[in-house]
Amino acid sequence: MDLDKSMIGIASEPYVAQIDPERVMKFAQAIGDDNPLYSDETYAADTAYQGITVPPTFLISLGSSAKFPLELDFRRMLHGEQEFIYHHPVRMGDTLDCTMKVTDVYDREGKSGTMQFLVLDTEMKKEDGTLAAVARNTIIYRPAPKEVRQL
Template sequence: MDLDKSMIGISSNPYIAEIDREHVTRFAQAIGDENPLYFDETYANDTAYKGVSVPPTFLVALGSSVELPLKLDFKRMLHGEQEFIYHQPVRIGDRLECTMAVTDVYDRVGKSGTMQFLVLDTEMKKEDGVLAAVARNTIIYRPAQKGGN
């Protein structure tokens, strides 16, 4: 299946991501970030964040099993870019309602021909319905191999 603009707007079912201390701690340790903003409540309370917050790239760890109703060939997919757009701090104890949606599909011509790009945005809202963050993932969708693969 090739990508086309009709896919824009297709979304996943909403799911809940709970931000717990152990997950944040393990993530920060895994990326080697010892910033006390992610561990030390006394320190974090005196910052602009007003509490223990998550590392900026932590959102990538939420929703890795979410499924979109698209039949994509995973062998043709390459990770192109990841972006995190914060509207407010995400903290330990937050419960985020997340929905992933296709927000753009476009083509670019490169040295090896035309490649397609799929942009997926996961909106993450706090329990009060206010948007906390958007995790944007751009996927490069390579041309199908000759012979049907």
């Protein structure tokens, strides 16, 4: 399956992500970030965030729950870019309502031919409906391998 502009707007089923303090702490340890903003309430209260928040890249760990209606060939996919757009701090104990959606499809010429790009935005809303963040993932979708004819 190749990508085309008609895919823009296709969305996953909504799913819920719970921000679990233990999972956040393990994530911070795994990336080697011991910033007290993720663990020390007294310290975090005196920051612009006014409380403990998650590491900026933590949201990547929440995307695996999406049931996405596109059947993509994972062998053709490369991770191209990841971006996190925060509208409000994400805090321990938050429950986020998430939906992943195709927001762009485009082509670029590369050394080995035309490469396709798929942009997926995962909107993450707090329980009151406020948009907390968007996790944007750009996937490079490589050309399908040419079939080798056997004699």
